Amino acid sequence: MTETLADIGEFGLIDRIHELLRKEGVQAPGLTLGIGDDTASFLPHAGYDVLVTCDCMVEGRHYMPQYITPLELGRRAMVLNISDIGAVGGNPLYALVSLGLRSDTRVSDVEAMYRGFVAELNPLDASVIGGNLTKSGDGPFIDITLIGEVAHDQAIRRSTAKVGDAILVTGYPGQSAAGLQLLLHAQRMKGLRDHPLVRAFNTPSHRAREGWAIAQSGCVTAMIDTSDGFLGDLGHICKESGVGAELSQEKLPISDVLNQAAQDLGQDPYDLILKDSDDYELIITCAPDHVGQICSAVSSVSDVPVTEVGRITDVARQIKLNLPDGTWSEMTPAGWDHFADSGGGHD
Amino acid sequence: MTETLADIGEFGLIDRIHELLRKEGVQAPGLTLGIGDDTASFLPHAGYDVLVTCDCMVEGRHYMPQYITPLELGRRAMVLNISDIGAVGGNPLYALVSLGLRSDTRVSDVEAMYRGFVAELNPLDASVIGGNLTKSGDGPFIDITLIGEVAHDQAIRRSTAKVGDAILVTGYPGQSAAGLQLLLHAQRMKGLRDHPLVRAFNTPSHRAREGWAIAQSGCVTAMIDTSDGFLGDLGHICKESGVGAELSQEKLPISDVLNQAAQDLGQDPYDLILKDSDDYELIITCAPDHVGQICSAVSSVSDVPVTEVGRITDVARQIKLNLPDGTWSEMTPAGWDHFADSGGGHD
Numbered sequence: 001m002t003e004t005l006a007d008i009g010e011f012g013l014i015d016r017i018h019e020l021l022r023k024e025g026v027q028a029p030g031l032t033l034g035i036g037d038d039t040a041s042f043l044p045h046a047g048y049d050v051l052v053t054c055d056c057m058v059e060g061r062h063y064m065p066q067y068i069t070p071l072e073l074g075r076r077a078m079v080l081n082i083s084d085i086g087a088v089g090g091n092p093l094y095a096l097v098s099l100g101l102r103s104d105t106r107v108s109d110v111e112a113m114y115r116g117f118v119a120e121l122n123p124l125d126a127s128v129i130g131g132n133l134t135k136s137g138d139g140p141f142i143d144i145t146l147i148g149e150v151a152h153d154q155a156i157r158r159s160t161a162k163v164g165d166a167i168l169v170t171g172y173p174g175q176s177a178a179g180l181q182l183l184l185h186a187q188r189m190k191g192l193r194d195h196p197l198v199r200a201f202n203t204p205s206h207r208a209r210e211g212w213a214i215a216q217s218g219c220v221t222a223m224i225d226t227s228d229g230f231l232g233d234l235g236h237i238c239k240e241s242g243v244g245a246e247l248s249q250e251k252l253p254i255s256d257v258l259n260q261a262a263q264d265l266g267q268d269p270y271d272l273i274l275k276d277s278d279d280y281e282l283i284i285t286c287a288p289d290h291v292g293q294i295c296s297a298v299s300s301v302s303d304v305p306v307t308e309v310g311r312i313t314d315v316a317r318q319i320k321l322n323l324p325d326g327t328w329s330e331m332t333p334a335g336w337d338h339f340a341d342s343g344g345g346h347d
Numbered sequence: 348m349t350e351t352l353a354d355i356g357e358f359g360l361i362d363r364i365h366e367l368l369r370k371e372g373v374q375a376p377g378l379t380l381g382i383g384d385d386t387a388s389f390l391p392h393a394g395y396d397v398l399v400t401c402d403c404m405v406e407g408r409h410y411m412p413q414y415i416t417p418l419e420l421g422r423r424a425m426v427l428n429i430s431d432i433g434a435v436g437g438n439p440l441y442a443l444v445s446l447g448l449r450s451d452t453r454v455s456d457v458e459a460m461y462r463g464f465v466a467e468l469n470p471l472d473a474s475v476i477g478g479n480l481t482k483s484g485d486g487p488f489i490d491i492t493l494i495g496e497v498a499h500d501q502a503i504r505r506s507t508a509k510v511g512d513a514i515l516v517t518g519y520p521g522q523s524a525a526g527l528q529l530l531l532h533a534q535r536m537k538g539l540r541d542h543p544l545v546r547a548f549n550t551p552s553h554r555a556r557e558g559w560a561i562a563q564s565g566c567v568t569a570m571i572d573t574s575d576g577f578l579g580d581l582g583h584i585c586k587e588s589g590v591g592a593e594l595s596q597e598k599l600p601i602s603d604v605l606n607q608a609a610q611d612l613g614q615d616p617y618d619l620i621l622k623d624s625d626d627y628e629l630i631i632t633c634a635p636d637h638v639g640q641i642c643s644a645v646s647s648v649s650d651v652p653v654t655e656v657g658r659i660t661d662v663a664r665q666i667k668l669n670l671p672d673g674t675w676s677e678m679t680p681a682g683w684d685h686f687a688d689s690g691g692g693h694d
């Protein structure tokens with residue numbers, strides 16, 4: 001018989017998770033109180049700010065269990081949060097995991113989800129140090145709080161982009177959004193999980209190492225991850241910095257696989273890149289003569305491409321796209337909105 | 348027309364919450380990055396451990412909206428977390444609030460909930476510094492991560508109770524559980540919300556100040572809050588410390604109002620105290636000759652009574668209750684279990 005949470009209970013599950021983390025997770029340096037007390041605690045490094053972020057995935061809204069395995073789900077949920085720490089140039093350290101679960105959830109599925117957390121945390125020497133478990137009713141959820149650190153007052157903000165700055169982006173935004181479209185339009189699932197775009201959706205990459213290296217370069221003026229969509233997040237930079245942006249459509253990075261999928265789906269690849277994105281790439285602004293240093297910083301830690309795609313302007317909150325025929329198109333800097341009726345299911 | 352989240356959207360709601368916190372909340376000392384970036388950040392005090400805890404309330408499971416106002420709900424959700432920081436002797440500092448909400452939720456109800464958070468945080472000079480908003484589907488939830496501090500390695504644990512220690516408890520556990528029973532058995536709600544036991548359920552008190560003072564006394568050996576029920580949490584101390592406990596039924600503190608309600612409900616008041624509790628009182632262990640110092644520590648910060656109710660024994664994980672006729676009854680140290688089929692809806 002398949003073992004469920006109702007069989008082993010909350011405290012049985014806590015013991016199993018604790019055991020899994022002890023065996024398979026890294027030991028968190030600096031931890032002074034771990035799982036099994038009212039709180040967890042750690043001794044922060046002197047001269048560092050503590051960073052803290054939280055992000056939540058709700059079943060049926062942010063993920064559909066028929067399309068993603070529990071292991072992938074755990075990885076994806078952790079990547080969302082790691083990405084936020086990376087986007088300010090910080091190092092992830094400790095995670096608290098708050099789960100809302102159905103009683104008939106299989107224990108092995110919860111364990112697989114924790115293996116997903118660990119798969120993303122271990123390479124960063126970060127670990128799960130606590131959390132909460134509760135019964136969810138109809139809407140299971142994974143809510144993660146991730147704690148990191150950055151040298152005091154060195155966090156990279158959204159609000160400090162300067163007029164004339166170059167706008168750069170890592171990787172190929174839109175791949176994850178295209179993967180979701182492939183899943184939604186698929187006649188059958190067989191083999192689809194191995195498609196590179198579906199993998200990009202189910203287990204996106206974070207750019208925490210790249211974000212850290214970019215911050216260390218001292219050349220970045222503002223940074224954000226593309227979790228609300230490329231335009232949505234560029235819009236956040238523009239709003240918070242009181243600036244605008246001009247993008248060049250020809251410079252936007254499109255991977256061959258995204259181009260092919262857009263053709264197959266009958267969709268505009270630029271819509272996938274600009275509006276849906278749903279990846280965890282970084283948008284970076286810097287003085288134009290610092291672009292080379294930003295690229296060097298990234299290439300010192302990974303082979304992810306960095307592409308210059310536009311300039312920051314002085315027209316507050318206006319984002320314009322330069323089309324190949326030389327004309328300009330004004331863009332709406334709206335990303336995912338959780339409560340708009342037409343809003344997507346992304347975060 | 349009543350304004351809902353669908354009307355103003357996620358980012359409209361973030362702006363409203365930000366504005367409310369700016370006007371009505373205290374300014375968090377040490378904050379280096381607040382609401383509106385990918386992460387929040389703060390500069391911790393040198394020589395202090397950072398404490399972190401999270402606790403979640405799910406509609407229909409931890410609360411029923413017909414019985415509790417949004418303001419009370421906000422207070423209750425925050426008290427749960429403040430209590431966990433207090434139970435290790437720490438000071439609460441910063442909260443991250445992750446909400447799963449329906450699109451048709453009224454904006455004014457979300458604002459009232461935040462006023463509840465602020466009502467509990469302001470007196471402690473603590474504040475909301477970030478969070479997450481998402482659409483929840485059928486099961487709205489409030490998931491809070493609370494960050495605090497305690498002098499390095501001075502957090503009070505569950506695992507350090509000693510054989511022969513006195514067992515103390517603050518206040519009158521069971522009042523909140525009795526309040527819930529009154530709500531569930533009520534023929535009509537009119538006036539019921541003002542009943543002291545219903546108030547104890549909807550807006551329980553935390554004992555963070557008392558917990559801090561107890562820790563400062565240097566006399567406490569172990570401490571925990573009664574969030575899993577008195578026996579459940581005494582059971583946690585026994586399990587983690589490798590000890591047992593003997594309680595005296597005659598010494599258990601029963602308030603007059605609880606006694607009266609138990610009679611009206613036809614329930615055993617000791618069941619309400621020991622099993623259901625659902626309050627956020629503290630269970631404290633200390634050497635018998637330190638009881639006076641613990642009581643003095645508490646009375647230096649509040650008028651909450653402290654009652655000695657038993658002793659720690661060397662029979663690992665066995666909890667016995669001494670009845671007025673001199674006989675002993677062995678108790679099952681089980682508190683709320685979220686996934687057991689008969690489990691209650693408490694945390």
